[in-house]
Amino acid sequence: MVDPGNPRQRARPAWLQQYELVGKIGEGTYGLVYLARRQQPLHRGVRIAIKKFKQSKEGDGVSPTAIREIMLLRECIHDNIVKLVNVHINYVDMSLYLAFDYAEHDLYEIIRHHREKLSSPINQYTVKSLLWQILNGLNYLHSNWIIHRDLKPSNILVMGDGEEQGVVKIGDFGLARVHQAPLKPLCDNGVVVTIWYRAPELLLGAKHYTSAVDMWAVGCIFAELLTLKPLFQGIEDKNGQNPFQLDQLDKIFKTLGHPTADRWPTLLNLPFWQANRNLIQGRKYENPGLYSIVQQPAKSPAFDLLSKMLEYDPAKRISAAQALDHQYFRTEPLPGRNALVPGSPGEKVVHYPARPVDYSTDFDGSTAPPQSNTNLAPQQQQRGEHMMQVPAMHQPLHLPAIQRMPQNNMNNFSSVNQQGRRKEPDSGNQNYNNYQPLNKSRRM
Amino acid sequence: MAANFWASSHCKKLLDSDEVGHVLPADQERGLTAEDVKLIKIYLSSYIKNLAGHLKVRQRVVATAIAYFRRIYTRKSFTEFDPRLVAPTCLYLASKAEESTVAAKLLVFYMKKIPPEDKGFRYEIKDVLEMEMRLLEALDYYLVIYHPYRPLIQLLQDAGLSDIIVTVWSIVNDSYRTDLILMHPPFMIALACIYIGSVIKDKETRTWFEELRVDMNVIKNIAMEILDFYENYRNIPEERLNAAMAKLPQSYVNAVGD
Incomplete structure (x- = not known):
């Protein structure tokens, strides 16, 4: 298996030689994500996403994020959950590699492509099929007492060409937890869920929360599929631990109206609701207008389902199982397994673009030149001899759970922020205008 | 799956x-007999519990750690993996899996204070961290373990025997001095413990069991195994244990490579 003429391969552990590295496709606080192809005869050429976890800096071994992901995904077998194919260890640098079935696309890229390149909405069949499959995967997780806790468009993967084309895979289980019998209150894990998709009970400091937080996030994603814009694009306050996110709540209340103890009885017990009485309770929010934002008739099944997902009271919020049963999924067009085929015959197939791959980074990360974090156009690729020749029209890469590589050409998406009432003290913050908050709230 | 025993890897791997x-x-x-191996496992299961007491982690973490420990030694020899390092590392890994993470530093601090490490076997943080990875690999990355505690509570309620929960709970704890958790569904272990507890407390349960x-027969076999522990292994004479431990290698090769 070892090619003695290639010093790089010689230095690699045997298991790594099962894979042919294509390049780096993502980066997170815990490490890097690579695209590779399998070398074994039966699977030759099959693409795999490999997430590398570094040792935690605190000298505490395998990161709890990696443990959660391994533990839960090793048990999860479902069409709409990303498949963990293998785990490998490199004892030389004590790093851990998780190999996943590779998914070409994700909702972040699909939505962005429609918004920035096509300037046209996603067809209704695709929206419905994507949503149905997200709910189907989530129902499986919830019925097994797993809360994902970090649902957002970039964690909803969609398979590219092949037998599973257009199938949704929920990815990134680094924050997921079993909540049937937690040994510690769930809030001990610190802040969860990227702020735009964070449920109001979390924003108001709930100590105990349920799978309903995932359903709120699905509601936000549903609206984003319809409008191509994040529904509640609040500005994150990053001061201190779990700061009160006034702006995010403000955005939500402006759209949905003020929550009342009438509709949400446990509201009065939430710490931030009490503590920030004058800040949030004092404001008046008129004209709740969710239907006008999502441009759906108030009586349509789509709007009805959406408003049930965005119910303030988590106890009343629709569950994944109930949502799957909703009228929306029984009206034409019916949802299908391949979400990416055209909605009706004759409609044009949308070709989603390739995700950028950094071809200059090796598995150990050590050979990456300093500029390697930026998006390399194909003609700039520096390919090592060990690297796979990638077809000119290579597909987007994707990988569960990673933060995306910074992209030079990423257009800012700022219009929503102009409605912000407050002056943003941190206006130099580069995240301010970005479509996606780069800084995940990820605490262990 | 995480909350459905029948669909879990734990169930499939009984x-x-x-x-x-x-x-x-x-x-x-090395001359280790089945009896030696049994003593070593009992001793180090107690050690895990003891260490956990100092670290103030809950019983479920202890139970998961012991289950890992026992599962590892169905696959790995005591000659290859030093149980005096494997046991505390199982506790370390279980604390992460059960969302009650303990710091490696604190773990090693207590390892040095209590037997057997106080008698010369000195492991440092780096040894624990390396062993953590080897354990993950040896466990084939299956980390979800089900325990009899949850079914126990439900079953006792159903039987109207909630008043004997303290007795039965400690019998369940003692069941981890055996390999039962690797062999039987947790609710069967819970039932066997209820069976023993009801006999001790003189409760009529025949109709309920019927x-x-x-x-x-399975319940009785499980109960026999636990009773065998109470009768013969509850207090292991030190010289028997020392004789077994003396057969372990005096030093372990750092067999780590790739």
Whole structure:
């Protein structure tokens, strides 16, 4: 298996030689994500996403994020959950590699492509099929007492060409937890869920929360599929631990109206609701207008389902199982397994673009030149001899759970922020205008 | 799956009695007998519990750690993996899996304070961290373990025996001094513990057990195993234990490579 003429391969552990590295496709606080192809005869050429976890800096071994992901995904077998194919260890640098079935696309890229390149909405069949499959995967997780806790468009993967084309895979289980019998209150894990998709009970400091937080996030994603814009694009306050996110709540209340103890009885017990009485309770929010934002008739099944997902009271919020049963999924067009085929015959197939791959980074990360974090156009690729020749029209890469590589050409998406009432003290913050908050709230 | 035992890897990987308690060839060569292996496992299961007491982690973490420990030694020999390092590392890994993470530094601090490490076997943080990875690999990355505690509470309520929960709970704790958790569904272990507890506390449970329609032979076998522990292994004479421990290698090769 070892090619003695290639010093790089010689230095690699045997298991790594099962894979042919294509390049780096993502980066997170815990490490890097690579695209590779399998070398074994039966699977030759099959693409795999490999997430590398570094040792935690605190000298505490395998990161709890990696443990959660391994533990839960090793048990999860479902069409709409990303498949963990293998785990490998490199004892030389004590790093851990998780190999996943590779998914070409994700909702972040699909939505962005429609918004920035096509300037046209996603067809209704695709929206419905994507949503149905997200709910189907989530129902499986919830019925097994797993809360994902970090649902957002970039964690909803969609398979590219092949037998599973257009199938949704929920990815990134680094924050997921079993909540049937937690040994510690769930809030001990610190802040969860990227702020735009964070449920109001979390924003108001709930100590105990349920799978309903995932359903709120699905509601936000549903609206984003319809409008191509994040529904509640609040500005994150990053001061201190779990700061009160006034702006995010403000955005939500402006759209949905003020929550009342009438509709949400446990509201009065939430710490931030009490503590920030004058800040949030004092404001008046008129004209709740969710239907006008999502441009759906108030009586349509789509709007009805959406408003049930965005119910303030988590106890009343629709569950994944109930949502799957909703009228929306029984009206034409019916949802299908391949979400990416055209909605009706004759409609044009949308070709989603390739995700950028950094071809200059090796598995150990050590050979990456300093500029390697930026998006390399194909003609700039520096390919090592060990690297796979990638077809000119290579597909987007994707990988569960990673933060995306910074992209030079990423257009800012700022219009929503102009409605912000407050002056943003941190206006130099580069995240301010970005479509996606780069800084995940990820605490262990 | 995480909350459905029947769909879990734990369930699919339950072992037969001939797959646990056997002596691996490398251990046979060192003269370790099945009895030695049993004593070492009991001793280090107690050690995990003891260490956990200092670290103030809950019983479920202890139970998961012991289950890992016992599962590892159905596959790995005591000659290859030093149980004095494997046991605390199992606790370390279980604390992460059960969302009650303890710091490696604190773990090692207590390891040095209590036997057996106080007698010369000195492991440092780096040894624990390296062993953590080897354990993940040896466990084939299956980390979800089900325990009898949850079914126990439900079953006792159903039987109207909630008043004997303290007794039965400690019998369940003691069941981890055996390999039962590797061999039987947790609710069967819970039932066997209820069976023992009801005999001790003189409670009538025959009708209740009959209505459950479970295989009473299996329940009785599990109960026998636990009673055997109480009768013969509750207090292991020090010299018997020392004799068994003396057969372990005096030093372990750092067999780590890739």
